[in-house]
Amino acid sequence: MIQGLNRHTSQKGIFMKSKKGLRILIGVVAGVILFLILASVVVKIVFTKEKLLSLLVPEIEEALKRDVEIDDITVSIFGGLGADVMGMRVLNPSGFVCEELFKFDQLSIRVKFLPLLRKRIEIKKLILEGPEINLEKNKEEVSNFEDLTKGEGGAIEIPVTFDQLQIKNGKILYLNDK
Secondary structure, rough: OOHHHHHHHHHHHHHHHHHHHHHHHHHHHHHHHHHHHHHHHHHHHOOOOHHHHHHHHHHHHHOOOOEEEEEEEEEEOOOOEEEEEEEEEEEEOOOOOEEEEEEEEEEEEEHHHHHHOOOOEEEEEEEEOEEEEEEEEEOOOOOHHHHHEOOOOOEOOOOEEEEEEEEEEEEEEEEEEO
């Protein structure tokens, strides 16, 4: 009789331990989900469209030495840390037929989180929808992209790797006005 009671008590103890472990697991999962939701809300509050545009557009314009227009931009942490840009236009300098050098409908970019901690940017996913590139040479044989391909010391090399790269409905136009 005592032996049967001990067996029943030990089975009950195992059941109680597994129930406690399940509660801990559910608590951890709920905590992670709550943290991600909270982080997403904080990111949306801190990085508003206006703030992002005021930070990024001047930097892009300075780097490209061209006017830049962006319709909308959002930062995301779900599906990977990244940003979505809608309707970007890089304008040509004066003296060219086409108004834009480059434009696209949407850009979705996601980066890997851990390399950021080591001050490295590794792109996990880049999807570019509706890009249009207008390469042009005017009557003076000056191209609208020549200054972008050369740095102070010669050609610019930018090492980039992608886990996933998609270009949807792209178009390249070359115009030689000679």
